[in-house]
Amino acid sequence: MTDTPLLCIENVTKSFGATYAVDDVSLDIRRGELFCLLGGSGCGKSTLLRMLAGFEAPSAGRIALDGQDLANVPPHQRDTNMMFQSYALFPHMSVEKNVSYGLRRAGLPRAEIATRVTEMLALVQMERFAARKPHQLSGGQRQRVALARALARRPKLLLLDEPLGALDRKLREETQLELKKIQETLGITFIVVTHDQDEAMTLGDRLGIMREGRIVQVGTPHEVYEFPQSRFVADFIGTVTLFDGTLTEDRPTDAVIDSPEAGGPIRIPHAVTGSVGQSVAVALRPEKIVIGRTPPEGVENRLIGTVETLVYQGAASIFLVRLDSGKSVRVSRSNRERGEAEAIAQGDRVHLGFSGQSAVVLAS
Amino acid sequence: MRRLVPLVPFLWLGLFFVIPFAVLLKISFSEPAIAMPPYLPLWEWADGVLTIAINLGNYIFLTEDPLYLVSYLSSVRIAAISTLVTLLIGYPMAYAIARAPEGRRNILLMLVILPFWTSFLLRVYAWIGILKANGVLNNALMSLGLIDQPLVILQTDIAVYLGIVYTYLPFMILPLYATLSRLDGDLLEASADLGARPLTTFATVTLPLSMPGVLAGSMLVFIPAVGEYVIPALLGGPDTLMIGTVLWNEFFLNRDWPVASAVAIVMVLVLALPIALLRRIQSRAEKA
Structure with a gap:
């Protein structure tokens, strides 16, 4: 039982008229995991969630929870x-009545209701507020009540649905860890919809990235x-520099991509499994590139450019380096x-280097 | 200038309620007379002597003749039952309009308000045409063979109920619509999500949250219905006792302005006290 997925989404589609909000999605959710559905606004993540709750019916496809088809439930x-993103607390009921509603x-x-309510309020540290009405609570407190x-x-x-969306940054970061702890303690499977990639990375055991349904x-x-x-995922999760190029050599042990943007060939120490002549992109994360006044050693790929912008962020500094090809890295x-x-100061000539192992070659 | 704007409602209330009420109060304490105006002044200034005569006789008279008490009670009863019926009909209509697709809502609201484009008097007359012995309703029922004697509806209390409910329905629907359309759909979904059947959701979420609309609509119907004159005069019968008709008779048939004023003052008190009480309970409930 434990290794069968808890939730099976099979070829689920939801169309509103001619537009597809969710387009042929298949997904298995494992027991006890915290799964994040991540995507920009209008990507269909909320519609998918609403179909799981039963507020929308799929136009096609099947959803099964623990083996039970949910179609007519x-x-x-x-x-x-x-x-709910809005928390949807009943404004005419106290915190205690809200929690005991279900x-x-x-x-x-x-007696059991009373024990469970106490237990839930303790879990979210809201025992002292049991008698309050929602309008007497702060945003963070309302969020806790909604969770309880x-x-x-x-x-x-x-x-x-965007459980932390309405909180300010500092509170959100604290609450993320708390939410994860609660999920691990209770062992309940969570599906979290969010548009915030940092939040998804922090919370999720696994992520599902959605785009256009x-x-x-x-x-x-x-x-x-x-x-x-894909380029989309590389760009959506974290930041990345993409070098467009053409695959010129593809052998089992190494590959070469000719990229005018990078000012020459990029060497990759593994096969790319593409066809020679195909146009590809090489994705590089900012922290995978070394920067210095002298040519770096021990890396296959070297670039030269001028520091255009320098941002000091405390723990790290971000450099925007303009290569001679005009490409900004x-x-x-x-x-x-x-x-x-x-x-290194703004306007300095610098040497960049990266190992081919750290780069990702993307065909689409 | 801007500081004067909040005074406008007070000015309005003073000009059109407090001053007329004071005039009425004054007349109600005076002695009736065959004169122009048909009552004696409250005070007289003659030879350096101010004589103030406050006559409580008009109020005592109201308690002596049971007609007045019976009329008050009957008015309140008719208004209360009509309000309840209006609420029962108006709530589902307001709910349906609030849940209708956005584009259709305005058309539906328009249809609710449309009857106001015809004169109120004309619409009440039209009900006579519908309800009378050989009217539309009886003819239809007889030709269908459902009845062989015309139903006597006109000039009964039933006709008065029909008239009041019909006339005041929009006043119930509009405030109800206003609260129901503002009801957060997430709350209804949250209720369903937490295991409530649709009827339970209605009883535990929709109805309590629409109480402001229910109260506002009920008052908008109940208050004018208690003092209603035209509907009982046209549709009611000799047995229909409503304080509005009694008031009319005192003023225009008996020309007894002081007693008529006393009737009006008592009516305001009869209406104002329960409303003030209700407000109090309401605001206390909101604070809790």
Whole structure:
């Protein structure tokens, strides 16, 4: 039982008139994982979530929760609960009544409802606010109540629509870790919809990246960051410099991509599995590039350019280096020492280097 | 100039409520007379002596003749039942309009307001044509063979209920629509998500959150219905007792302005007290 997926989404499509909000999505969600659906606005992630909750019916395809087809199961009979982006707390009920709402609907005995509400409020550290009305709470407190209410019924699957979207940055970062801890403690499977890639990377055991109604890549944060499968994913997750070029040599042990943008050939120490002559892009993360006044050693690829912009961010500095080809390359370097002797300044000629192993070759 | 703007409602209230009310109050304490105006002044200044005569007789008279008490009670009863019926009909209509697709809502609201484009009096007369012995309703029922004797509806309380409900329905629908259309759809989905059937969601979320609209609509119907004159006069029968008709009779048939004023003052108090009480309960409930 434990290795079968909890939720199976098979070829699910949702169209509104002629537009496809969700287009042929297939996805398996594992038991106990925290899965992040990540994408820009209008990519269909919220529609997909609403179909899981039962607020929208798929135009085609099948959704099964724990083996049960959800096609004709109305929202109030599904073993899923949702935490709304707006929190959707009942304004005329106290915190305690909000949290117990789902338990009362389930017809649990009064004593058990009371214990569970206390338990849930303790979990989100809101015991002291049980008697308050939602309008007497801060945004962060409301967020906690919404989470407690959604968790109270102990659903098999918890759906969270931008759960931290309304919080300010500092609170959001604290809450991310807390949310992950709660998820691990309870062992409930979470699907979190977010447009924030940092949040998805922090929270998710796995991510599903959506674009125009389709899922373009599924993987762990590490896989998605280090091995993006398309320009879109490379660009969407983190920052990246893309060198356009043509595949000129492709052997089992190495490959060469000729890129006028990089001012010459880029060497990759592995096969690319493409056809020679094909146009490809080489993606490079800023932290994978070394920068210095002298040519770097131990790397296959070297570039020369001028520092155009330098941004000091405390822990790291970001350099925008303009190559002689006109291409701008983003490089980041962690500030290991204070008051570096060989500080690089704006306008300096610099040498860049990167290992072919750190680059990703993208065909699409 | 800007500081004067908040005073406008007070000016309005003073000009069109407080001053007329004070005039009415003054007349209600005076002695009736066959004169122009048909009452004696409250105070007289003669030879350095100010004589103030406050006559409570008009109020005592109201308690002596049971007609007045019966009329008050009957008015309140008719208005209360009409308000309830209006609410029962108006709520589903307002709900349906609020849930209708955005483009259609304005058309539906337009249809609710449309009857106002015809004179109120004309519309009440039209009901006579519908309800009378050989009117539209009876003819239709008889030709269908459902009845063989015409139903006596006109000049009964039922006709008055019909008239009030018909006339005041838009006043119920509009405030209800206003609250229901502002109801956050997420709350209804959250309720369903937490295991509530549609009817439970209605009882635990929709209805409590639309109470401001229910109260506003009910007052907009109940208050004018209590004092209604035209509808009971045209559609009601000799047994229909409403305070509006009694008031009319005192003023125009008996020309007893002081008693008529006393009737009006008591009516305002009868209406104002429960409303003030209701407001109080409401604001206390909101604070809690």
